[in-house]
Amino acid sequence: MKKILVTRNLLPENEKRVLDLFNATLNKEDKVLSPEEVISLSKDCDGILCVGGNKFDKEIISKLSSSVKIIANYAVGYNNVDVDAAEERGIAVTNTPEVLTDATADISILLLLGASRRAYEGRKHAEAQSWNWSTNFLMGKQMSNKKLGILGMGRIGRAVAQRARGFGMEIHYHNRNKLSSDLELGAIYHKDAKSLFVESEFLSINCPATAETTNLLNEETIKFLPDKAVVANAARGDIIDDRAMIQAMKSGKIFALGLDVYNGEPRINKEYLKLDNLFLLPHLGSSTKRTRIDMGDRAIDNLEVFFLGKKPKDQVN
Incomplete structure (x- = not known):
């Protein structure tokens, strides 16, 4: 044995x-x-x-x-x-x-929804029991009929796309190679990350961690995203340059960020924790x-x- x-x-x-x-x-x-x-x-x-x-x-x-x-x-x-x-x-x-494809794809959608609908801020207000409803209270961003960019269109990325179609989203993706039409299912291919980011009102990171993807979302590339974009990362923490992302969240360039993975897990850059526009999970992607x-x-x-x-x-x- x-x-x-x-x-x-x-x-x-x-x-x-x-x-x-x-x-x-x-x-x-x-x-x-x-x-x-x-x-x-x-x-x-x-x-x-x-x-x-x-x-x-x-x-x-x-x-x-x-x-x-x-x-x-x-x-x-x-x-x-x-x-x-x-x-x-x-x-x-x-x-x-x-x-773990389906479980991780579910988390990607949860991150996008939690971040865009300001779920963390909502929880804090509800716990404080002192909120007052008004027409502009905690206004979020609606995913329906928006453009979703998927960075990494492997099995998990395609499962995210399948779920996002239920929101009527237009799917864009960047991958090492263009997929066959039966796998694309109408998704729009981008040869490089830059052109993907330009179209991504919402961005889901689902690519593997490699030398090429390390800090792929950085000070320069974040600029290509539309103003007030929502970003979710259920892949690996080192794909995001934390310093650049934190600055973009503070400036309003990034409306909100959803993270299930981050650099230094379980530790996280303390500056993130000062921000209300962060929806954070402790690496629950496969946790069923x-x-x-x-x-x-x-x-x-x-x-x-x-x-x-x-x-x-x-x-x-």
Whole structure:
């Protein structure tokens, strides 16, 4: 029976399965393991099942035991793992795509709605029990029949577009490649982010974190957005330059921002917290029971297939 390290707790349904299939070392305290703990606990393991909060940079990977042959990442993204360094060590890296598409797309729409309809400010007024209704009280922006720009038209981006069509929104998108007409479903393709931003009264960020997308929304590119645009990020925090975004929110260039992800999670730039036009969530994109079970099963599937001597379909290197 192959031995694996599981770096954080899984849901009971997943833990039962992983214990049935493998000699698994579980993180009973469910704390974030230090690099030293990961290296020590995995020293005689054949594989590691990790979550996105565990960093596997080049230095950590270089110190892993030679027995470790696979890192199964419990996330659709895998920017927490240095894939090139893993490949140099002969370590396969997998992720869990597809299974969190709907849950994350739902959160993207929630971020757009929460930000545009000033839900955070509304909650504060309701709790204070001192608000008075008037015709201009907490006036927000309506999504109906507006232009939605989607940065990253993969599975999640397309699911966001599907939901946004229910609001009668005109869909624009930027992707590495233009989609086929049966996937576009009438969405308008932009070859570059700049031309997308110009059309985006609402902008949903759903692209992966790469060297090219880091700080893609910055002081210069924010200028291309229409005045009073609403932005939502359910992808990765480092796609937004925080300093530039905070300034744009203060100036009114950005009407409101919805964040489910941000730089330095769980810490956040303190200047954000001084702003009322921020709708903030603690990385809830995949946080439904069905989705989390499916993510665990997908990671376990990848381990099982790999140890049968086959290439997992979710291998990214």
